[in-house]
Amino acid sequence: PAGCLFASLLAALFLDAAGLPMRQELLNLARQRLEVWYADKTQLEDPKEKDGVSYQLSKEDKACGGDGVPLTFMEFDIDGVRPVDAFNVLAAYQNQTSWDSTCADMELIGELRSRQAFGLTAHFSAAPLSSRQIVEWQVASANFSTEEFWVVFSTLENDELKQLRAPDPKAVQLQNCLAAYRLTRKVGSLGVHVLMTQQVNSHPWPLSGRAVANAAMGPSVGFAQAMRGQTVKQAKFAWLANRTVLPDWMLAEGSSCAPPQLDSGLRKSIVDSAAAALSSDSGSERPSQKLPDGEAMQIWQRMASCGSAATPSAEVPRWRAEFRIPGALPEEVFNVLVAKVEEARWNPVLSRINLTGFHRGARGVHEEFIPPVKFWRPRELWEWQASRHDLGAGGSYLVALVSVEDPSAPPFSESKAVAASQCMAAYEVSGTPEGASLVRMVSHINPNIGALSRLQILWEGTSERMLGDWAARLAGEARKLAAARRSPLLRVDAAALALLWPPPPDRNDSATIGWVLQLAATKATGFSDRSGTTKNNNHNNNHNNNRSSLLRGLSAAATASDFAAALPWQRAFASLDLPKALWLLLLLSVVVVVLLSVA
Incomplete structure (x- = not known):
């Protein structure tokens, strides 16, 4: 049928060979x-x-x-x-x-x-x-x-x-x-x-x-x-x-003849597990920690088993914490949390981070951290990172990291790090009536301390202090990002939207919406052309209109002068009007179907 034929032709614009299911x-x-x-x-x-x-x-x-x-x-x-x-x-x-x-x-x-x-x-x-x-x-x-x-x-x-x-x-x-x-x-x-x-x-x-x-x-x-x-x-x-x-x-x-269906099953299972962890039994309450901005961080602890193929299971602390970040909105805190590469800049515990690519809606993260304990070797983690956003009014963001069973990248070559296990790191960010952000989190990590595993008090005290230090640095970085929203040099994770709204499977990276419209001799102001298009840019272009307003909200506050001073890819990103593009694409599809029917 003409409609089916057109669907195949249209899919070819965005897809390489049809993606293979499991x-x-x-x-x-x-x-x-x-x-x-x-x-x-x-x-x-x-x-x-x-x-x-x-x-x-x-x-x-x-x-x-x-x-x-x-x-x-x-x-x-x-x-x-x-x-x-x-x-x-x-x-x-x-x-x-x-x-x-x-x-x-x-x-x-x-x-x-x-x-x-x-x-x-x-x-x-x-x-x-x-x-x-x-x-x-x-x-x-x-x-x-x-x-x-x-x-x-x-x-x-x-x-x-x-x-x-x-x-x-x-x-x-x-x-x-x-x-x-x-x-x-x-x-x-x-x-x-x-x-x-x-x-x-x-x-x-x-x-x-x-x-x-x-x-x-x-x-x-x-x-x-x-x-x-x-x-x-x-x-x-x-x-x-x-x-x-x-x-x-x-x-x-x-x-x-339909295009391959999006498979984000790994992402869904991770964020569902994270949501369950945030609502599960918190354990016993610990003394709260006062953060540098005057906010109090509430902390709860319970012991739970954690391990993986590379890390023997052990009973280790499972922390849950809550704290506010005044002066930063939820989308700003989310952008700091999700940008793992940038975290190495503001979190001194992290020594190296490498992103290993997307898979089933989740992103691979390979990182090394140095516990603030004398004579401890660095710890190495291979994780999946996944995110979700509640699209309702005042919706919250969720970011989660869990260890992979089989490492997705070789160890850092010159490192003598010990393989650790991240059973769950979950962060939920929502707004408060006062305009601040509320962070609820769970951290359950097995540092693989080997012979010291019976001396849990050593890791308990260390990991509890690390929580407070990390929260203070996160709050400071979120406020810096909030202050930089009007800057054309604003640094955000270009793949954040792909985490919140995974792109279609096996999409042809050389095909942009602008290129498709050019095929119909239609000009699309503000669209990037085919030249120099990268995979990450395509993720941004095709998903910029996500109703989460993740990055559109950050760029919307820029003035005309800020916009003019921005880099070319930033101007194209901010100018992208996906609803209009989709209407034009729909009109193009109707024209092609009519032509095929006549033929």
């Missing part, structure tokens, strides 16, 4: 592993066989969960059943404990429809060692015509799932970077041919991943036998050939 990414990776990589037998050790099961390892170890582990491949047949029967056995996570003796439990974390995936968590027995927990994605594909079915599991990029459900602190986190099953009809008779691969890191120190994989042939053959038995039971139900245990949305191939 499902398609994992299916592509699975196909590459089984149909390309496995086909090159020179990369594999000689196969071992038992009970009709072929078991093979890769010659080289591949990275997974921070260590090198071999790839495992297995092939076997299941006679007298259809591929769809085996598919329904593997896809039914809720039934796995009934036939897989290695799995102690398997639970659904959530249905991530934008991902076309389930989020799952499971525990596996490793007696006499600690049990292993896995937090993973499940995706699937079903072709009922060719009878080719895929079921794929992966722990890759599972931070979003761990925000939805915190990992079990008593279990070792196991990684299965890719577990893929391809199910096809057996050649020449009724049956299923199963081809599968796994890449498991169970962190079995002092054993190597390869030693464990070599010893795993017996349990793997046992798994194949159990799956055979369960598939025969499933086949006896005699379901229709196109009936599966999975919902239709997990198997849809996405034939719509």
Whole structure:
């Protein structure tokens, strides 16, 4: 249809190749592993066989969960059943404990429809060692015509799932970077041919991943036998050939011409967790601290467990605090809080900060801080930063930071810092009737003090003093920003709007609204042209009209002379009138649809 065609053309102006959801990414990776990589037998050790099961390892170890582990491949047949029967056995996570003796439990974390995936968590027995927990994605594909079915599991990029459900602190986190099953009809008779691969890191120190994989042939053959038995039971139900245990949305191939949907699931899970932390039990009240501006900072403390893959869990203080900042509006305080790179300038505890890019609506932050305690080494954090703004009248801002499970950047090369864990840093900023800003915050960090972990009073006193010092410096910096609002040299975080209102997925950075309008010979005063356009500028241009008035409010107070003296990109940013642009774009779309219809 003409409308659908136009939608595709319009999407092409703003998008590169259509963005791949989690499902398609994992299916592509699975196909590459089984149909390309496995086909090159020179990369594999000689196969071992038992009970009709072929078991093979890769010659080289591949990275997974921070260590090198071999790839495992297995092939076997299941006679007298259809591929769809085996598919329904593997896809039914809720039934796995009934036939897989290695799995102690398997639970659904959530249905991530934008991902076309389930989020799952499971525990596996490793007696006499600690049990292993896995937090993973499940995706699937079903072709009922060719009878080719895929079921794929992966722990890759599972931070979003761990925000939805915190990992079990008593279990070792196991990684299965890719577990893929391809199910096809057996050649020449009724049956299923199963081809599968796994890449498991169970962190079995002092054993190597390869030693464990070599010893795993017996349990793997046992798994194949159990799956055979369960598939025969499933086949006896005699379901229709196109009936599966999975919902239709997990198997849809996405034939719509609509642009890819925005996926900000990681951002949502972080800010939701932050909001919950701010409203949870505060603990016992501590003596308030008087700030340099005369305001009192109220403080509460309770002990809570905090840890990550790089930092052993420990009971550490979880602080909650409230204080006012007179002389600064909420948007001004927010701009100071969100600009992590600038924080190193006014917060002497921070020694280095690096931004590692956006992912699912959140921004990666890599930072190093120096605890004000003699002989303590610097601490290093890898975090996700996310923000939200209540668009209602007098709305509040929320900024949150949490540690990532797998570091998104290498350690600072010359640093000898200790990896710490930020379980939650949440800041809510709202206005007061007097025109000041009210800051409510939660800070829960594990500094990984190792042998000193039993001497909690040392970290408790240090972290409590750090709270007061940080609040005083934040207030001072917010008032400086408030005073500089009329300056053309005002410094703000150019990507703040992308945190509050994430941009569309996989947008073509060379396409600006001004360029689109130029295609219709329409002039757009104040729009930036194609030349010199950067990714961050595009984030600003396309989201400047966010009703939060985050940066428009800061620039609106500038006088005409201030505007004339501003840098070119600042003038273009302040001049951008997105509503008018969208009306013009809508008019352009109507004209194109009419022309296509006539044609």
